Amino acid sequence: MIINKVSEELYSKAVGYIPGGVNSPVRAFRSVGLCPHFIKSGQGSHIVDEDGNDFIDYVCSWGPLILGHANPEVLDAISRTMRDGTSFGAPTRREIDMAELISELVPSIEMVRLVSSGTEATMSAIRLARGYTGREKIVKFSGCYHGHSDGLLAKAGSGAATFSIPDSLGAPKSLVEQTIVLPYNDLEGVRECFQSMPGQIAAIIVEPIAGNMGVVKPLAGFLEGLRDICSSNGSLLIFDEVISGFRVALGGAQELYGVIPDLTCLGKIIGGGLPVGAFGGPRKIMEFLAPVGGVYQAGTLSGNPLAVSAGLATLRILKRDNPYPSLEEKSSRLTRGLAEILSRKSLKNTVNRLGSLFSVFFDMESVTNYEEAIKADKSRFNTFFAKMLDQGIYLAPSAFEAWFVSTAHSDQDIDYTLNCAERSL
Ligand code: KE4
Numbered sequence: 067m068i069i070n071k072v073s074e075e076l077y078s079k080a081v082g083y084i085p086g087g088v089n090s091p092v093r094a095f096r097s098v099g100l101c102p103h104f105i106k107s108g109q110g111s112h113i114v115d116e117d118g119n120d121f122i123d124y125v126c127s128w129g130p131l132i133l134g135h136a137n138p139e140v141l142d143a144i145s146r147t148m149r150d151g152t153s154f155g156a157p158t159r160r161e162i163d164m165a166e167l168i169s170e171l172v173p174s175i176e177m178v179r180l181v182s183s184g185t186e187a188t189m190s191a192i193r194l195a196r197g198y199t200g201r202e203k204i205v206k207f208s209g210c211y212h213g214h215s216d217g218l219l220a221k222a223g224s225g226a227a228t229f230s231i232p233d234s235l236g237a238p239k240s241l242v243e244q245t246i247v248l249p250y251n252d253l254e255g256v257r258e259c260f261q262s263m264p265g266q267i268a269a270i271i272v273e274p275i276a277g278n279m280g281v282v283k284p285l286a287g288f289l290e291g292l293r294d295i296c297s298s299n300g301s302l303l304i305f306d307e308v309i310s311g312f313r314v315a316l317g318g319a320q321e322l323y324g325v326i327p328d329l330t331c332l333g334k335i336i337g338g339g340l341p342v343g344a345f346g347g348p349r350k351i352m353e354f355l356a357p358v359g360g361v362y363q364a365g366t367l368s369g370n371p372l373a374v375s376a377g378l379a380t381l382r383i384l385k386r387d388n389p390y391p392s393l394e395e396k397s398s399r400l401t402r403g404l405a406e407i408l409s410r411k412s413l414k415n416t417v418n419r420l421g422s423l424f425s426v427f428f429d430m431e432s433v434t435n436y437e438e439a440i441k442a443d444k445s446r447f448n449t450f451f452a453k454m455l456d457q458g459i460y461l462a463p464s465a466f467e468a469w470f471v472s473t474a475h476s477d478q479d480i481d482y483t484l485n486c487a488e489r490s491l
Contacts (some may be wrong), residue, residue, distance in 0.1 A: 095463045098451045108134075125470065137380075146375070185215055193394075195301075196269075208284065239370045269296070273310070295325075311330070315421070378456045424468060453486075459486050
């Protein structure tokens with residue numbers, strides 16, 4: 067039985083100073099109706115909260131920690147860097163190393179601009195696409211979440227979906243009107259949209275593997291179709307690979323599906339747990355950015371030495387060790403086990419997985435878009451979540467998020483998780 071006493075005390079103090087007691091809404095556990103646990107430390111695949119409860123962690127900071135918590139090589143890179151200072155507001159050698167490595171691992175990225183979050187990356191990529199094409203409209207898909215910039219908070223996934231706030235207060239109507247929201251995996255709908263607005267659409271932004279309505283994979287031909295539609299309409303295809311980048315393959319979803327976007331947005335893993343985002347693409351587009359071109363974008367801590375050293379160390383380890391086959395093996399064993407337990411208990415379910423990224427939908431046979439995802443049995447998820455938490459398994463506190471497996475998750479972790487699922491269901 068998990069004691070949550072200290073966390074409850076901390077939470078009651080936190081809500082006095084921080085809206086909802088958290089610095090990011092989904093952490094508030096509101097969707098699952100529980101008090102959030104204040105985390106004290108993490109090591110490998112485990113986190114420990116302020117009451118001393120130990121959990122196997124499948125949130126992994128919402129994706130960045132593909133190597134697990136406090137990876138020794140990553141910590142070593144940060145500590146070596148910080149001895150020379152933390153930030154200069156000037157170019158550093160390390161930023162070239164990072165740009166070169168990203169470009170090597172994601173060949174469609176000839177040039178890259180580092181920022182401090184995924185939101186900044188997608189917001190800037192959209193502005194760049196508008197500046198490059200001279201057009202204003204953008205297309206996104208319901209259930210996809212691309213961070214919280216005004217124009218992208220239309221039928222967003224993740225926190226917004228969890229709170230079923232399809233559009234956010236405060237996002238100017240004039241701006242959101244420029245955002246067209248279509249159903250994910252509906253290629254015909256995209257075609258019709260472009261036919262109805264010839265020459266007006268600057269870009270499509272898409273999670274090539276959606277991770278913010280639960281995990282939803284592209285149907286065969288969907289990404290290829292988006293590529294063709296953008297190419298024949300002079301619009302840019304933007305892949306938001308903040309989750310999928312370096313997660314599903316070293317080259318991300320674009321390597322896996324062989325579909326090349328015009329711009330790619332990155333985040334999470336490329337910061338190794340510190341704040342880094344990035345967006346990149348061909349030189350002919352990227353050089354529209356200031357100070358070369360007329361699209362302004364900036365950031366005090368963009369390319370921050372500490373954050374870049376953590377990200378560089380992480381990417382170098384992924385390149386050196388190629389953990390993807392073992393991540394695949396561990397994650398498939400976990401999802402097969404979960405599906406088998408659910409089926410044995412004759413609980414209808416579907417598990418959408420790609421590599422070490424997956425989610426479980428209760429009471430659904432298949433989920434290929436947001437409209438289907440929201441039909442999944444949320445209350446059963448919430449009961450499952452609470453019972454797993456009580457046994458020391460820390461899942462994302464929302465049916466609209468993903469499970470993340472790291473290189474630090476052991477076979478024992480997987481076995482124990484399956485035992486807990488057996489008891490929870
Ligand atoms: P950040 O600004 O939170 O670094 O990144 C925004 C973002 C952009 N694109 C995708 C595909 C994303 O998933 C995200 C952020 N993901 C959420 C949860 N899936 C972060 C968790 C949170 O909001 O606290």
